[in-house]
Amino acid sequence: MLLFKHGRNRAAAFGMLWELLMLALIHQVAGESPPESPAPVAPPSAANTVGFGRHTKSGEKVKLSSDNWNPAASPEDLKAYKDAGALNPCDDIEYDKETGDIIVKYRKDGRTRSVGCMVDLLTKYTTSVDFIIGIKNGNGLEHCLKPTVTLSINCWGFFSKTCDHPIEYLYYSDTNTLPFIYSRTVAEFQSMRKFEPATGDGCPGSCWGNVVCRKWTGLAAGFANNGGNVARTVVGIGNPGGSGCTLATGTAVNDASYKMTVDNGNMHWFTTEGCAGKVEGGFPRDAQCVNKNSMAQELGEKITWEIEGNRPDSDFTQLFTFALLPQAATRVHNWQQNSLSDGSPDGPKCDEIYVKFPGSSFKLLVPKSGAPTIIETLAPPPEPVTATPPPPIEQTEDGGGGGMVVVVIIVIVLIVAVVGGVLVFFFVIKKSEPDAVEEDYFGTSKAGGTTKTKAGTTVGATQAKTGGLTTVGTKAGTTAGGTAKTAAAATKAGTTVGGKTAGGKTAGGGTTKK
Numbered sequence: 001m002l003l004f005k006h007g008r009n010r011a012a013a014f015g016m017l018w019e020l021l022m023l024a025l026i027h028q029v030a031g032e033s034p035p036e037s038p039a040p041v042a043p044p045s046a047a048n049t050v051g052f053g054r055h056t057k058s059g060e061k062v063k064l065s066s067d068n069w070n071p072a073a074s075p076e077d078l079k080a081y082k083d084a085g086a087l088n089p090c091d092d093i094e095y096d097k098e099t100g101d102i103i104v105k106y107r108k109d110g111r112t113r114s115v116g117c118m119v120d121l122l123t124k125y126t127t128s129v130d131f132i133i134g135i136k137n138g139n140g141l142e143h144c145l146k147p148t149v150t151l152s153i154n155c156w157g158f159f160s161k162t163c164d165h166p167i168e169y170l171y172y173s174d175t176n177t178l179p180f181i182y183s184r185t186v187a188e189f190q191s192m193r194k195f196e197p198a199t200g201d202g203c204p205g206s207c208w209g210n211v212v213c214r215k216w217t218g219l220a221a222g223f224a225n226n227g228g229n230v231a232r233t234v235v236g237i238g239n240p241g242g243s244g245c246t247l248a249t250g251t252a253v254n255d256a257s258y259k260m261t262v263d264n265g266n267m268h269w270f271t272t273e274g275c276a277g278k279v280e281g282g283f284p285r286d287a288q289c290v291n292k293n294s295m296a297q298e299l300g301e302k303i304t305w306e307i308e309g310n311r312p313d314s315d316f317t318q319l320f321t322f323a324l325l326p327q328a329a330t331r332v333h334n335w336q337q338n339s340l341s342d343g344s345p346d347g348p349k350c351d352e353i354y355v356k357f358p359g360s361s362f363k364l365l366v367p368k369s370g371a372p373t374i375i376e377t378l379a380p381p382p383e384p385v386t387a388t389p390p391p392p393i394e395q396t397e398d399g400g401g402g403g404m405v406v407v408v409i410i411v412i413v414l415i416v417a418v419v420g421g422v423l424v425f426f427f428v429i430k431k432s433e434p435d436a437v438e439e440d441y442f443g444t445s446k447a448g449g450t451t452k453t454k455a456g457t458t459v460g461a462t463q464a465k466t467g468g469l470t471t472v473g474t475k476a477g478t479t480a481g482g483t484a485k486t487a488a489a490a491t492k493a494g495t496t497v498g499g500k501t502a503g504g505k506t507a508g509g510g511t512t513k514k
Helices: 007-031 075-083 186-192 292-299 399-429 459-465 484-490
Strands: 055-058 061-063 069-071 093-095 102-107 117-123 129-136 153-156 162-164 177-182 214-216 219-226 229-236 243-250 255-262 270-273 305-308 318-324 352-357 362-367
Touching: 075 093, 075 362, 102 117, 102 318, 102 362, 177 186, 177 352, 214 292, 219 255, 229 255, 229 270, 243 255, 318 352
Parallel strands: 061 305
Antiparallel strands: 055 061, 069 362, 093 102, 102 352, 117 318, 117 362, 129 255, 129 352, 153 162, 177 219, 177 318, 219 229, 229 243, 255 270, 305 318
16 A cells, blocks of 8 residues: 555556556457358268268168269279268279279278278178278288287186186287278268267176267277287277187288178177187177167168169169278277277288278279269368467458458557556656655654655754754755754754654664764
């Protein structure tokens, strides 16, 4: 409160407050973005939109998005498919002209491992389909597959312990894992590739921590090195546990593969061929946190849909949709701890993992050459965030309202300058005289203290210099009561004007001696 006792301090404080208020107003105006026209938002995919071509399913039937679709008959036919970037095509895809096989690759330096991709396939099958999952590395698989570990668990016995020795396949296949889904909608593809589970209830096991009960999920196929042989793993995405076995193929080769059969989950969910030894893990029989009954009810008995209307092929009349998911869509599994880590795998470390759809069972559905562009109905998620500076703001043709903001700021600055100048003139320059302090007859303020001169000299200090004669300084340097001699006569018994003795403390706080 002492700060506001003097009028000049009050004026300065008022001026500072005014400046702060004006600066806050400028900040608010400058921070407001100019009104922008809302960007066109693509309507989300409906629950019945499926496949790369955004076809519409209804029950066990599907209607293609247009008549501009053909089965691929040569490698050149893939161009229109690859050019449709907004629809999530698989960039690394091959068509074998001799066999008609379609090979979709999941490369360590490819885009698919980050964003996923989709293919539409024509087939004859309805309740289950077969395809090949394989892995390749140019200088041998032994250089890119992580070795497994044999565990010792459930040991018992006093003198001679007997233990079980399962192989930890799952944890060591994380560097070469391929997640995928099939027979799902576009919206489900979008949510799965961001690891957003379709939660449900009725799971047979306890699901807690970072594991939730899922009403359906996808699969992830992985590879590891078990004692010099290639090992394969299969897990349910987000489901603890999994399945692992050793193939007959050695790791010294450049290519290893096995056959997989998938269904709606009510029969087996999946089976594989090629295991040379015991299959560890009990999956998919023991699906702890996936309700396979719910999954089967959603898909129905069939995992392919019959094409209605104009069919691109008279023999292959069923549509089967398949999607590769990015690495972020799954988690690292640990069979021993029956758990999931919080991190995603970061692979593949081998050159590529691939899925081969045999030409005898499948045909790739691609847009006709010169067909109109398919309208995307659900925008893909952004690329992984990187530490790059934000892009420059694009200026609209009409200025986007930015000119008005500049004018408002200039006006406010001028107002602040004028008001601030007026305040400085009236409260600082004009009132440069010392603040008037009411004094009593003896020059002492009513507050009980002794007044100071502008130079800061106290009454007591003057007394010390005049040998007991008290002077009261003024701006002109003259005493308040006339000359020092006259002031000395006015004192009684050496008492100062302030009432203190010459031997006492002076008003300035210094002590003088008689």
